[in-house]
Amino acid sequence: MASRNLARTLLRSIAPAARSALAKPAFALRVASSIRPAAFSPMQTRGIKTMDFGGTKETVYERSDMPLPKLQAYFKNDTLSVLGYGPQGRGQALNLRDNGINVIVGVRKDGRSWKKAISEGWVPGKTLFSIEEAADKGTYLLNLLSDAAQRDLWKTLSPYVTAGKTLYFSHGFAITYKDQTGVIPPKDVDVILCAPKGSGSTLRSLFVNGKGLNSSIAVFQDVTGKAKEKAIALGIAIGSGYLYETTFQKEVFSDLFGERGILMGAIYGMFRAQYDVLRENGHSPSEAFNETVEEATQSLIPLIGENGMDWMYANCSVTAQRGALDWHQKFYDAAMPVYKDLYKSVVTGAEVKRALDKNSQPDYRESLEVELKEISDSEIWRSGKTVRSLRPENVESDK
8 A cells, every 4th residue: 555655646746748658557567666665575584483375374494494504414414315417406406515515416427417517516426426326325315307217217216215215306296196107115214305486497596696496395204203304404405495385296286287377388378379369460579579478577477476466456557457357357267167177187197197108209309399499480489589689688788
């Protein structure tokens, strides 16, 4: 309310000629955002606490619960073996190393990931090993191989998952869909999960910049009575900002559902549909892209992330506000049947079967390149490259 009143006061005080420009949704939102009261700034220091999430109480865990010296002491007698050096493996391994944790990496010798790891300071025979050697040396086995590789290499890895070790995942995939992956841990090891809610590259970049990506934690098997404690410690050690609790099953259900839905599949489908309708009605590619993608990603979505959808609705122009309120239910009604079908496909394992079957085909890489090229060659994303090149930060100075 305070930010709205302040924005209105500002609008009334400026010249009428400038007022119409400020009334444009994106511009008005930026102005209101820039004058948002400091009282809305998040607290910087908290501990373990129960918080209210829309009326439901949940416990969250943060970095302050385990400061770096305590974290290092917790793992002082352990070797954390990161198996796999893809996006998650790389991000988590580098963050662990920067946090002063004894970490080694296990990947296929002389492969692409092996060479990448060497280029980033991992030393063969000292901190870089084959998957089998790393698994043998580790007290914590961080299985961050791809979902398909976890299935294919389980018989290779399982002999090293021995009593007293801790088996760690960042996805509930292999455990939840064990009928398709064959990943069944022995009964004498703790099995835990910490799943960053974003890519491994984002986990790394936020950590380097002193920030943190939120993550979920879960316990599948608690032999020592300390499995949850281990999950919390590891979640903080890999660079998470805060942690919330889930289960292996709920993690994978929500993850597969989300990435096929609003995070990637749905948003791309909606982008395409709006862009194509604009183009069919004579709008230029630059206008169609700006109204569909650029304003969403550069102005509105960041503001939703910062303040919430309720705040954005309350701080946009009256015309935009009325349109959004009138149309959002129609989109909800249209999307709900699709989401219900999608969730059912995830729960039944149909999505997993499709993914594993496709990823296992010998020509998968080649067919993937064809699919990705179709996207990059489409007009919407070719237009996007031009639009992005015109952003002020991407334009070379003439000086």
